[in-house]
Amino acid sequence: MIDLQLVLDNRELLTEGMLYSLQLTAFATLGGIVLGCLLALARLSAFKPLSLLSAAYVNLFRSVPLVLVIFWFYFLIPYFGFQIGPDKSVFITFTLFEAAYFSEIIRAGIQSISRGQLAAAYALGLTYPQTMRYVILPQALRNMLPVMLTQTVVLFQDTSLVTIIGIKDFMGSTSVVASNNGAMTEMYTFAAIAYFCVCFPISMLLKRLHKRIAVIR
Amino acid sequence: MDLNLDWGVLLQESPTGDGPYWQLLWTGAKWTVATALTGWALALLVGSIVGVMRTLPYKPLAWLGDAYVEVVRNIPLLVQLFFWFFVWPELLPREIGLWYKQDMPYPEFITAALALGWFTAARVAEQVKSGILSLPRGQKNAALALGFTLPQTYRLVVLPQAFRIVIPPLTSEFMNIFKNSAAALAIGLTELTFQMKQMVEYSNEVIVSIAAVTTIYMVMAFAVNRGMAWLERKSRIPGMIGGGR
Secondary structure: OOOOHHHOOHHHHHHHHHHHHHHHHHHHHHHHHHHHHHHHHHHHOOOOHHHHHHHHHHHHHHOHHHHHHHHHHHHHHHOOOOOOOOOHHHHHHHHHHHHHHHHHHHHHHHHHHOHHHHHHHHHOOOOOOHHHHHHHHHHHHHHHHHHHHHHHHHHHHHHHHHHOOOOOOOOHHHHHHHHHOOHHHHHHHHHHHHHHHHHHHHHHHHHHHHOOOOOOO | OOOOOOHHHHHHOOEEEEEEEEHHHHHHHHHHHHHHHHHHHHHHOOOOOOHHHOOOHHHHHHHHHHHHHHHHHHHHHHHHHHHHHHHHHHOHHHHHHHHHHOOOOOOHHHHHHHHHHHHHHHHHHHHHHHHHHHHHHHHHHHHHHOOOOOOHHHHHHHHHHHHOHHHHHHHHHHHHHHHHHHHHHHHHHOOOOHHHHHHHHHOHHHHHHHHHHHHHHHHHHHHHHHHHHHHHHHHHHHHHHOOOO
16 A cells, blocks of 8 residues: 555655645744734724725635635736745745634634723723733633644645645645656555644644633633 | 736637636536535535434444544545545455546546545534534433433434534535535646636636636625525524524
8 A cells, every 4th residue: 555665765855845834834824823813903993994804805715715825826926927936925825815714713712802801901001902912812812722723733734735736745745756656546645644644643632732721711 | 017907808719619718617617516515415424424423322433433533634635635536446346446447427526526525524523423412411311211212312302403503513614615626626627716727827817817716706605605594594493592503
């Protein structure tokens, strides 16, 4: 089923691929959380146009497939004259796409904090940024941590989709090895097992974390 | 910057031989819907069975259900698509495998529907399980105390309530299967995103192609959303908070 010799012979290509996937995941997670945080705050803002704009952004990205979004930027970035190459442009794609999902998680996290906290912070004379920074976000982050980490595992799996536009991420380099050596069965089985070995232990840990950090009210 | 949008391109003949570009997109939309719906039927069937299995008092069955869900949820969809397309026929007995590779009608469509179905089934199973577990324990215990057998308890008491509870979370899974079907372009299914790629490459009308396809996806998402909202209203359980949640 698995040709270990073939895997060993191509270990450099495969390791590079895995590193690329991990980089993309880390970058999109951090970028997505920062942008998602801004989107969530905009969504909850009392200033209507800002809130509508953020809602439109989130709904647009959540109603189309990630594959489609990958192609948007794949075609649009060169169309507007930026020659940065697909392996760099997907970093933008994934950040913008994930921001929509992270913003929904963060919004739910913020909304899970009781109104009394907000009122108390204002009553103590804290400004809006101070209230967010010292009172609301620390509690909200704790509540949403497990969901966010789960989303990161999903994101890691989704990065495999960049294979479609010919990028050599882990899945992409597996495909290259598979077609160069006529070893579809062996290499795709290997890819499935490798992804499972990365994601399963993390998922299990997250399940335990989920139980430990229950929503505090 | 001059964008030069030419919306008329949608009416022009495409070089693929499938008629004008709008028809290219229409064919793509049909494949997307067909794949999503076929996959969804499989996902509902398998997901319900696996979901119920995971709540049964027989350890091996529950373990088997859990194992299935964990395996499917921790392997990317694209890898699963490739598995069903390239690896699966090799695992079948020789003759069936050959037929699968050479003579099966619409191989991309069937493979994509199968892969999406099994993939989504794990998510459906998760929802069905939590739906069953969210019922008050008394429901099951009362049914058993009244002398119902376990199958009767599930069929007459637990499942009719659980299925109505899981409809709202299933809405987002139903939406996801439409979106996930786009990944099937990797095995050559001519669904909507695949057709957009073709249209961009042949016509060079980047913005028009993207706008048209994105609009179609948004219309689909909206239709699914409204349809499920209607179903949700129809299936509320009276007496529960939020009418069924």
